[in-house]
Amino acid sequence: MARGRKAKNGSGEADEAAGVKRERPPSPPAFSAAWFRDWGRTFFVALLIFLFFRTFLLATFVITSGSMEGTLLVGDFLLVNKTSLGAPIPFTNARIPGYAEPEYGDIIVFRADHSPGLDIVKRTLGLPGDTLRMEGGVLYRNGAALDEPYVRRNPRQRDEGDARMQWQVAHLIPDPERDEYKPTRDNWGPLVVPPERYFMLGDNREESLDSRYWGFVERGKMQGRPFFIYFSYDREALKPVKFLTAMRPGRIGPSPD
Numbered sequence: 001m002a003r004g005r006k007a008k009n010g011s012g013e014a015d016e017a018a019g020v021k022r023e024r025p026p027s028p029p030a031f032s033a034a035w036f037r038d039w040g041r042t043f044f045v046a047l048l049i050f051l052f053f054r055t056f057l058l059a060t061f062v063i064t065s066g067s068m069e070g071t072l073l074v075g076d077f078l079l080v081n082k083t084s085l086g087a088p089i090p091f092t093n094a095r096i097p098g099y100a101e102p103e104y105g106d107i108i109v110f111r112a113d114h115s116p117g118l119d120i121v122k123r124t125l126g127l128p129g130d131t132l133r134m135e136g137g138v139l140y141r142n143g144a145a146l147d148e149p150y151v152r153r154n155p156r157q158r159d160e161g162d163a164r165m166q167w168q169v170a171h172l173i174p175d176p177e178r179d180e181y182k183p184t185r186d187n188w189g190p191l192v193v194p195p196e197r198y199f200m201l202g203d204n205r206e207e208s209l210d211s212r213y214w215g216f217v218e219r220g221k222m223q224g225r226p227f228f229i230y231f232s233y234d235r236e237a238l239k240p241v242k243f244l245t246a247m248r249p250g251r252i253g254p255s256p257d
Contacts, residue, residue, distance in 0.1 A: 093220075
């Protein structure tokens, strides 16, 4: 009977029955060199995965100004698809090819030429070769007035010129009857969009610093299209700990066009 139980219960109990104790290998002490190596490798692999996703696939963006209000609100946290337009390869002038090109109405995050290191989000209103002008706040593209239901306007705000708009002179269509070019926020052009350049405007026209002021956007500076709002809160709310108490859960979901 003892022999049967020994065989059934396994080698560990057989050794114990025979008076032999099997010693387990000692576990490495906490914070040993081996412990640091294991955690170091884990951290390094996780960092590489994060950098790969952040560089080539997805990015995050936070709306901090009201230039796109009506469509995107201050306090919206966005996921940006970098694969659609092609992601730049760090430390080179090359890009991974995307599967699409910017189209009319696309909301795009791009790197600003006028403010190095700053990413901006605007709407694409002019493609290479387009002729654009604005009269009384109405945007004309290739001679046709655009219907822009997404635009927010403030009729009480006076139209004004800006010295920064003088860059437009180099891209004007020649007009022998024009004595002097004096562009304003709501009246400018007609301009011709050059190759590999795009004209970007904010939806909140009176509050947006956009291509009217600092010029066209290079194709290579475009980062990607926002596609999902993963968090949102009202940064202007008069509440404590606004990040928690002024959340806008109703805005979480696909990014509006």
